[in-house]
Amino acid sequence: MITTEDTLKTKINTLDLSKKLTQTENRHSLLENHLRNAGVSVSEHFIHQGILKAAAFQPSSVQLPLKDIHVAPLFPNLVQKNDTHLLEATGESISVSGKNIAVLFSGGPASGGHNVILGLQKALGSHNVLYGVKSGPKGLITGDLFLITPENLATVTNLGGFDFLGSDRTKIKTKEQYEQVRQTVRKFKLDGIVIIGGDDSNTNAAFLAEFLVSETCAVVGVPKTIDGDLQAGAWVPISFGFDTATKIYAEMVGNILQDTPSSRKYWHFVKLMGRSASHVALEVALQTKPTLTLISEEMSAKKQTLEEIILSIARVVAQRALKGMAYGVVLVPEGMIEFIPEFQLLIKELNALMAQFSAEMDLLSGQERVTFIQNKLPKTFSALFGSLPEPIKTQLLLDRDSHGNLQVSQIPTEQLLIDMVKAKIKDMKTNPDVYFGPGKIEVSPKEYEKFIQFKFSSNSHFFGYEGRCGAPTLFDASYTFNLGLTAGSLLLGGHTGYMAALTDLDKGGKPIGLPLTSLMNTEFRGQETMVVIQKALVEIDSPAFMYFAARRSFWALNDAFSNPGPIQHFGPSANQVPFIVALNHGFSHFGFHIGQEVALSL
């Protein structure tokens, strides 16, 4: 029986709950409220008598050679000043006051960015001034800076996103832009700038550092990118944001894997963000052990054709169908298409044609562009280009980004693979003699019957944006806080042209300053030769790849997957590092150890 009293009580409860729910607006969910007051691990180099302090840095005995002869002429000031020696902490703290430091985000967001600023602020303390640059490099050009206070920064402690400052992808390249930056530096009397960004943004940081030597304004970069392609051996084991993003993708992929033997009827093709490199796909593969994972760098090394790749997928689809398993999960790295040699040549040709005819092409629609280019292409390329499904053709002719890169995330590679595998399966049914029999796919008549009845049903997914702004994992939260402390320490010490980095992630964490010039090499992009930071690709002789290569054939034909589950901020799985980092850097365990825990509440 429901009484009037009950009804009244329910109404009061609902009113009360509604109030509580409204209080969760503006990033005040239970977890966000908890994280804002949670601690991070801090390397002992930044703790002096129990207090967080900036560390003094000095050149170590390690000198890093420049990668090629084009670098030094572009950086006369930096090369002379730094002599490409690695900087290491002296063990002393440094006490400096009166400096003005600005910080900005550049490029796509990655989890932990806010904690970099927090660490930077702790390093600067209350006797230096910290400015936030709004909307990325653009804000540095226009002079859109604001004063960061501990109070406003505390609202984003341990939270994801770049929204505290905003970000953009402006590349500072014209002389005028450089002059505008100089004006900003003078206007705000800046002694230092921290650029939190990926490989292209850190390239920009290097040129800016060189340019601003005359203003005695130091520039330091911080390695950010979910793509994981900003690595430098032991010096930069990984960029921040990679751990959080891959764990989010691994949760989703694990759930989808878990779905397949339950519903038993879908092949899921999952494209993963990560631009050119396949680090994300490899890490997610190690976390989840899916049916198949394509690694772009391997395709390139083995000079595979698209036809070979399709056949290798279709073989596994068929072999599983013979076992009654009409399902599976295929991981596809975002940048794959650029790594297939025949495509590489095609894209190079397209880049050149598009640069050459950019004025004409600007006036054309998607379909007109396809026809226009088709007619301009040399015969070899024209055949391959013509054989592609229409949507792929259109996507290959989209505008390049400001760094001359093809926007690979726009290419529906997962759909291309699905269409081509479907056609191949059909061919296997129509021409069984070509594919089945001794020395080919071995099969009994009964099994073959299963294959004939098998229906290739597919789903496609693209996981990208959902991985860039999650609350950072314990690892990313701590790693970035220490990177911020390092960046602040370097700037207070007047060191310029360095990347703030942290090594020994399993042994207490060791902050270093890595000369940006030592990371640069010469590349051909679009129609230009450029000196840029080298993108780190998956090395197919690395322990992580070799482990994957040793296990994958087992994963392909057995449901050996694991489902790592959602990121935990508590409990036994909370402090795991990326498996590729642990494997490639010889950790003795999968957890991180960066110093001691420090509370971050105001």
Added chain:
Amino acid sequence: MITTEDTLKTKINTLDLSKKLTQTENRHSLLENHLRNAGVSVSEHFIHQGILKAAAFQPSSVQLPLKDIHVAPLFPNLVQKNDTHLLEATGESISVSGKNIAVLFSGGPASGGHNVILGLQKALGSHNVLYGVKSGPKGLITGDLFLITPENLATVTNLGGFDFLGSDRTKIKTKEQYEQVRQTVRKFKLDGIVIIGGDDSNTNAAFLAEFLVSETCAVVGVPKTIDGDLQAGAWVPISFGFDTATKIYAEMVGNILQDTPSSRKYWHFVKLMGRSASHVALEVALQTKPTLTLISEEMSAKKQTLEEIILSIARVVAQRALKGMAYGVVLVPEGMIEFIPEFQLLIKELNALMAQFSAEMDLLSGQERVTFIQNKLPKTFSALFGSLPEPIKTQLLLDRDSHGNLQVSQIPTEQLLIDMVKAKIKDMKTNPDVYFGPGKIEVSPKEYEKFIQFKFSSNSHFFGYEGRCGAPTLFDASYTFNLGLTAGSLLLGGHTGYMAALTDLDKGGKPIGLPLTSLMNTEFRGQETMVVIQKALVEIDSPAFMYFAARRSFWALNDAFSNPGPIQHFGPSANQVPFIVALNHGFSHFGFHIGQEVALSL
């Protein structure tokens, strides 16, 4: 300096780590290993002197009326036997031995299914036999049963998926199928069957219960579905799996929301699984407070046209653009298109035509089907159908499922909305007088300039499969375990034709048996009139919807979102229930309270 010794140590570490990584295969990630040994909460009705036991049930004083006159004639045995009284626990335990019980999953997976079986097994104890039916209802027809042991079941404790048994969507409907089920019942001497499924599967359970009265085999249903459309007021506050799925979607939507003010340039249209009802979209909206959330039931109640819906979205897009916010997130319920009255009529007409011409249409390709139907449609419908983008037309003509439902997940509603909003924005720029000015969208010349420069960039997402098989939340893990205990208790007591349910989720949990017949009503599907369990839709006068309606205009123009983060199995957010459940049922807090914690390790 890296020494030979270091290299050797690294190699040993890598080898050691590789071994550890291989041990995580087959669902042995750190979290899965932890969860397998984690506890659940159990209602006191199942704990007798500290030991888990089946509970005795008896008719309560509550009698539930049949919904219409077509029900009773179809269930003469059940209606006579049960008299539609609710069953409640007597407070005593029940001790029965020698019974053979079978359990099966039906339909799409939902998190917690494995824990239902665990609860069922605990209720049966060691003196009764538990069979697992493989591959859903199909396995019941073919007699594909196996013996479940505590040891094999322990491998899936607290884990997601339906893979322990498999599942399918076979509807038992022909006389021959019923006879085959009878043979299975006789062959395995079954005294009871548990059907874990959604509304259609529980409808099937009711008919099977009626049919098997003559075999003295009892049938009990368990309310499963991530869609949340199997609810029955206080008796079934929610189906299991809804909590886990919506929290997974909320994590992703929260991350995407967090991304928008960071990158400041995308409108994300996110379609959410959930079939007809918008419970999933509403719950995710309450969790994350996105820019816009479409609720199908409201469109239907307000008789909105597609044009009106598009205009309402475009207005918000424009108003935000005027404020310099070129971004936002729109949640789209999967089944939306069926709820727009003009579409409803169109779909009804299409269903009838497709049933009428099914033989002819089976022979046609997608494009041919479109032309064929276009010619058969009455003029009113032909215009609306013809105005739709091509992909939508094709999808509307896909085969219906075995229950006669349109497969709404296949319709790219999110893309339809994007295309139409884009066109509307273009129109707003071309014909500003129609949209801007006093009494319309008020705007200053400077703001209008911002709108003209605004570029509508969009991304679409569909979150579905990734939410069905996550490890269950603490709530779903406990809820399902108690549902299993209830189902087992009902069967041991010989009660048939009931749904196992649990009420008072905030006050200790109270198990009940709900007569399946009381949930049924008469519906028109395809060309048939059917007696089925009524789908629960979002009620626009419910507290949850009214709260949403009161806050949404604030959410639309301000970035008031929160990011609830990933499901936590530890810590302060771990025991939250769905907000719609707490609001609609007058909870005094957002946590659940179902009895006391019990360890589940073997």
